Amino acid sequence: MNSDVVNHSASSPNGSDRRVIELVRDWLPHRYPFLLVDRVIDYEPQKFIHAIKMVSGLDPYLQGHFPTHPVMPGVLIVEALAQASGILGRLTFPERDKSCLLTEIGDTRFRRQVVPGDRLDLNVTFEKQRKDFFWFTGVAKVDGEIAASAVLTAKLT
DSSP states (O other): OOTTTOOSOTTOTTSHHHHHHHHHHHHSOOOTTSOOOOEEEEEETTTEEEEEEEOOTTOHHHHHSSTTSOOOOHHHHHHHHHHHHHHHHHHHSTTSOOOEEEEEEEEEEEOSOOOTTOEEEEEEEEEEEETTEEEEEEEEEETTEEEEEEEEEEEEO
């Protein structure tokens, strides 16, 4: 565990959460509205990451995705899982100055709608590595209920 990156406490008052988001912004090429990880709650390199995305009615993609009943698009839920896996890949190998890019999505399931006001818990497990390729299993939950799951493959480039 790299203590200067994240504190295991989800409500850390010492600013470590901000430090992680700064690193996320450095590591991922995404910016608002496509930076879909708001906070890293916990992680262990080569094991898992728990991150969150707060879904707001003000998110631009919800303005046109069923405007009378806004629903977060499933592809963006999978993208949030992919971004969390990219962060885990970088946290696992911080000495490498490379980006972790998604190369494959498999076994994807959507089980619940995600709507404004939901907190999307992103749980990604590191499965295996072969050279610069990484395999992850991701599960996105709302209130403990699975919203989506996917198997993700990424490569350090």
